[in-house]
Amino acid sequence: QVxxxxxxxxxxxxxxxxxxxxxxxxxxxxxxxxxxxxRQPPGKGLEWIGSIYHSGSTYxxxxxxxxxTISVDTSKNQFSLKLxxxxxxxxxxxxxxRHDGRWRPWGQxxxxxxxx
Amino acid sequence: DIQMTQSPSSLSASVGDRVTITCQASxxxxxxxxxxxxxxxxxxxxxxxDASNLETGxxxxxxxxxxxxxxxxxxxxxxxxxxxxxxxxQYDNLPRFTFGPGTKVDIK
Numbered sequence: 001q002v003x004x005x006x007x008x009x010x011x012x013x014x015x016x017x018x019x020x021x022x023x024x025x026x027x028x029x030x031x032x033x034x035x036x037x038x039r040q041p042p043g044k045g046l047e048w049i050g051s052i053y054h055s056g057s058t059y060x061x062x063x064x065x066x067x068x069t070i071s072v073d074t075s076k077n078q079f080s081l082k083l084x085x086x087x088x089x090x091x092x093x094x095x096x097x098r099h100d101g102r103w104r105p106w107g108q109x110x111x112x113x114x115x116x
Numbered sequence: 117d118i119q120m121t122q123s124p125s126s127l128s129a130s131v132g133d134r135v136t137i138t139c140q141a142s143x144x145x146x147x148x149x150x151x152x153x154x155x156x157x158x159x160x161x162x163x164x165x166d167a168s169n170l171e172t173g174x175x176x177x178x179x180x181x182x183x184x185x186x187x188x189x190x191x192x193x194x195x196x197x198x199x200x201x202x203x204x205x206q207y208d209n210l211p212r213f214t215f216g217p218g219t220k221v222d223i224k
Contacts, residue, residue: 034211046160046203046215059211062117095159101207102150104171106159 002026004096004107012090012114018083022096022107023076030054030074034099037070037081039092040109047092051099052079086114118142118206122216128224135191137219139204144184148208151180151189154218155200163202164189191221199223 008020022035029035036051050060052070060068064083072079083090091114097106119142129135139149147167152160162171164180167187177192191198204216 036211045218046154046205048213048215051211053211061212097159099211101148101210102162102165102171103152103160103205103213104162106161109159 002098002105004098004105006094006096006107006110008110008112010111010113012086012112013116014087014114015085018081018086018090018112018114020081020094020096020110020112021078022080023078024098025077027098028074029072029077029079034059035072035079036097036099036103038095038097038103039090040095041089041092049081049083049094088114090114117212118145118208118214120204120206120214120216122204122219124219125217126220126222128222129194130224131194131196133194135194135198135221137189137202137204137221139182139187139189139216141185141187141206141208143208145206145208147183148206148210149180149182149187150205150207151178152203152205153198153200154203160203194221194223196223 003025005023012018034051037049067084069082093109095109097103121140149167151164154160168180179190201218201220
């Protein structure tokens with residue numbers, strides 16, 4: 001069974017870079033599918049951040065594109081998110097998931113707070 | 117960008133009631149529309165894919181219909197465990213996505 005697990009700092013200072021990793025078990029990232037990140041500010045809806053295809057091609061939400069980098073490490077079977085120049089508006093639960101149009105399965109999510 | 121709207125934003129119904137949520141896309145998305153359930157503190161869970169297909173393991177009281185720009189999600193008989201927020205999501209321009217704003221369902 002495919003499982004995903006997010007990890008990374010829970011607190012990031014304003015103007016710094018948020019870095020998260022999603023470890024995948026039960027499936028090899030290089031075998032197929034897209035692998036993506038979605039975030040959810042407290043009490044709000046879901047926002048697609050970006051995705052990486054198993055071949056390495058990346059796709060980003062235009063509203064975040066200038067600040068987002070998604071990369072994959074096939075040797076560790078994990079993919080990562082970097083979001084630069086963060087502000088309080090980037091405070092959210094960040095989820096990673098596998099998708100092909102349908103998002104499943106998902107990681108449990110990790111809360112990242114932007115605060116000094 | 118394709119925009120998604122949902123109505124209502126929240127609803128309260130009794131156990132056993134039929135519940136209907138609508139989702140509208142700003143342009144034709146064929147049947148590239150999924151529905152998710154999110155319970156508090158949990159990740160979203162896929163319920164319906166391609167507008168009307170039930171995900172494996174999901175109870176049959178959940179259903180979806182529609183195509184083009186107008187879609188409907190139905191719970192035929194609301195159960196206490198169905199308390200959650202429901203989101204529609206389009207993928208007409210894969211791998212770019214848009215989610216609807218969500219509909220919060222409560223028990224009356």
